[in-house]
Amino acid sequence: MRKAIVLLFVASLFGLSVSADGTWLEVSNGGFEIRHPSTFAPDTWPADWKALNMGVQGRFCDTDTARTGLCGVRIFATRDSAQTLQQVLANLPNVGDTIELRYWSKWDVDSIGGAQLVITYTDATTAILNLNLPVPSGVNPVWTEFVGTIVVTKPVASVTVNVRTTRRNSRIWFDDASVQYLPPVTP
């Protein structure tokens, strides 16, 4: 029991997440608590996430962005195209597993976006789970949780998580993104 508590404490220190049953979740730095080691300015990007097509007005880790811990992330769209933080997951699920994607978000007026899970199978086909904000969304200043699941039907080559916004001048805040692989329930 004490070991579990220490593990939880260490995990929270490093921004990792542990599910209620103590298993490790698949997203690294899903709480956005760890800054990229090469960064030097206060508004640069979180570790383990790759910024794609990102405008300079995104914001990482300040009192404006955190739902839990000290940090979250805000994406400010400067173009009408997807602006994304992306992470390719290190572990792969098995055939028959259910993948559960969760994140928390709040957003500015007319934001379009959310989180997306992209599964690429070894036969080169893909399955995509989109957890988008309600549209038209208006303003939602309250942190809101989104949860979605998808079942793995074939051997998997890669799993990628994207958090993104796609409309110019929209702002979306993210925190506590997680992915869990849930094995089939045996009777």
Ligand SMILES: [Ca+2]
């Ligand atoms: Ca956080």
